[in-house]
Amino acid sequence: MEFSEWYSEVLRSAEVMDVRYPVKGMYVWMPYGFEIRRRVVELLRKKLRETGHEEVLFPTLIPEGNLSKEAEHIAGFEDEVYWVTHGGTKELNERLALRPTSETAIYPMFALWIRSHADLPLKIFQVVNTFRYETKHTRPLIRMREITTFKEAHTAHATEEEAEEQVREAFEIYSWLFDTLGIPYIASVRPEWDKFPGAEYTVAFDTLMPNGRALQIGTVHMLGQNFSKTFEVTFETEEGETEYVYMTCYGVSDRVVAAVIGIHGDESGLVLPPVVAPIQVAVVPIPKKGARREVKEAAGDVADLLKEHGFRVELDDRDISPGRKFHYWELKGVPVRAEVGPREVEAGTVVLFRRDEFEREEVDLDDLPRAVEALLEDVAENLRERARERFESMLHRAETLDDLEAAVRDGGVVETGWCGSESCGRELEERLDVDALGTPYPDDEPEFERCPVCGRRADHTLRLARTY
Numbered sequence: 001m002e003f004s005e006w007y008s009e010v011l012r013s014a015e016v017m018d019v020r021y022p023v024k025g026m027y028v029w030m031p032y033g034f035e036i037r038r039r040v041v042e043l044l045r046k047k048l049r050e051t052g053h054e055e056v057l058f059p060t061l062i063p064e065g066n067l068s069k070e071a072e073h074i075a076g077f078e079d080e081v082y083w084v085t086h087g088g089t090k091e092l093n094e095r096l097a098l099r100p101t102s103e104t105a106i107y108p109m110f111a112l113w114i115r116s117h118a119d120l121p122l123k124i125f126q127v128v129n130t131f132r133y134e135t136k137h138t139r140p141l142i143r144m145r146e147i148t149t150f151k152e153a154h155t156a157h158a159t160e161e162e163a164e165e166q167v168r169e170a171f172e173i174y175s176w177l178f179d180t181l182g183i184p185y186i187a188s189v190r191p192e193w194d195k196f197p198g199a200e201y202t203v204a205f206d207t208l209m210p211n212g213r214a215l216q217i218g219t220v221h222m223l224g225q226n227f228s229k230t231f232e233v234t235f236e237t238e239e240g241e242t243e244y245v246y247m248t249c250y251g252v253s254d255r256v257v258a259a260v261i262g263i264h265g266d267e268s269g270l271v272l273p274p275v276v277a278p279i280q281v282a283v284v285p286i287p288k289k290g291a292r293r294e295v296k297e298a299a300g301d302v303a304d305l306l307k308e309h310g311f312r313v314e315l316d317d318r319d320i321s322p323g324r325k326f327h328y329w330e331l332k333g334v335p336v337r338a339e340v341g342p343r344e345v346e347a348g349t350v351v352l353f354r355r356d357e358f359e360r361e362e363v364d365l366d367d368l369p370r371a372v373e374a375l376l377e378d379v380a381e382n383l384r385e386r387a388r389e390r391f392e393s394m395l396h397r398a399e400t401l402d403d404l405e406a407a408v409r410d411g412g413v414v415e416t417g418w419c420g421s422e423s424c425g426r427e428l429e430e431r432l433d434v435d436a437l438g439t440p441y442p443d444d445e446p447e448f449e450r451c452p453v454c455g456r457r458a459d460h461t462l463r464l465a466r467t468y
């Protein structure tokens, strides 16, 4: 099955999202999907708090005057903005934008909040919905017109160095998040022509879906003083002088959930990393004639024991066949299934089935919590490892145009030499029908001899890929 077909099918059958909502690019989170989403957000929330970020919540609407203030920013977003023009039947004096992102909502308030160096650094974040009138093919979680899980952080600093340090911290935070979820990635400094509108530079995280297409799953932007100058975000230094702050912002979205689903899933459905699985262990009784009650009770005891040990457990006592239950929990991506039949009741054991590798093992009841814990860890590690291996098998290198053409046909990411000029970069994009992801972050060491377009010395490595 084609990946995109598989993806749509799994969102539907595992009840992650309902795509039948009658507005293009807008979808409905269903309860099971919402629980996965919630756990991803909570992971990140906790990490952000631990690293000194405070959570805020800004209004959805931005006055046109504010949104338009930063010239590059509005130039980059104007084709994507949804406008509120009326209140009831009355036309508004000033149009209001549904936020496509929140720099122009937040920074005017930063200007009011920040007085002196003592107020810095200021590190805030919010998890909100944002709206972008996307014209490329819309897809649930991947390219939405209402991005429902937009986690954006915004920071202000006294010095450029501190802002640079913040870019590194953001890089660490997102690296940690993706590692935790077993999502492999590369980080690249986006080419000048593809940076965030209004930024000095953009560091982006890209992963690869199984079809070899790159998906941008997070971005960190160095804003320098561009926005602080536009919105008069100043502070008084220790010496009593007034200066503009340096700013950064960074964001991830529903795409993180899309990556979890797309990268770990298989023909049987979702395969969820235990850390975000709404249910970690499904307990399935396998009754036999003459031992129904014993089996039912034993399965209940197994579920209780695991719950007491803090696992997220569901006892499946529905009146359907065990085979159908197996199928159902596999589709839902539950990492571990505990099976209890008459033989296990007799022996004082439980059969543990791992979703990732379809393997069974029998463990003693006494040893069950420890065994489940070890198995969940093993599943997480295995998912991370096998995703990493597949990812690496899709990273290619090529030195000449002919080799590049062959390499991009396989999908994945191709690295090549680059002189650094925009014209050569764009030439590669056009000739190969790919996007330039940019140069390796944090270190872009020269690894190739020549730029394949102009033949000049390759001071940089350039990454190319077909993207979402």
Ligand code: 5CA
Pocket: 100, 101, 102, 103, 132, 134, 141, 142, 143, 144, 145, 147, 151, 152, 153, 196, 216, 217, 218, 219, 221, 249, 250, 251, 252, 253, 254, 255
């Ligand atoms: N204000 C900055 C930092 S939050 C910002 O808006 N950056 S962004 O434009 O790069 O968006 C942040 C992240 O949102 C991107 O890295 C990408 O992963 C995700 N994203 C962007 N557009 C969409 C979309 N239409 N649907 C789903 N996710 C999206």
Ligand code: ZN
Pocket: 418, 419, 420, 421, 424, 451, 452, 453, 454, 455, 456
């Ligand atoms: Zn060149």
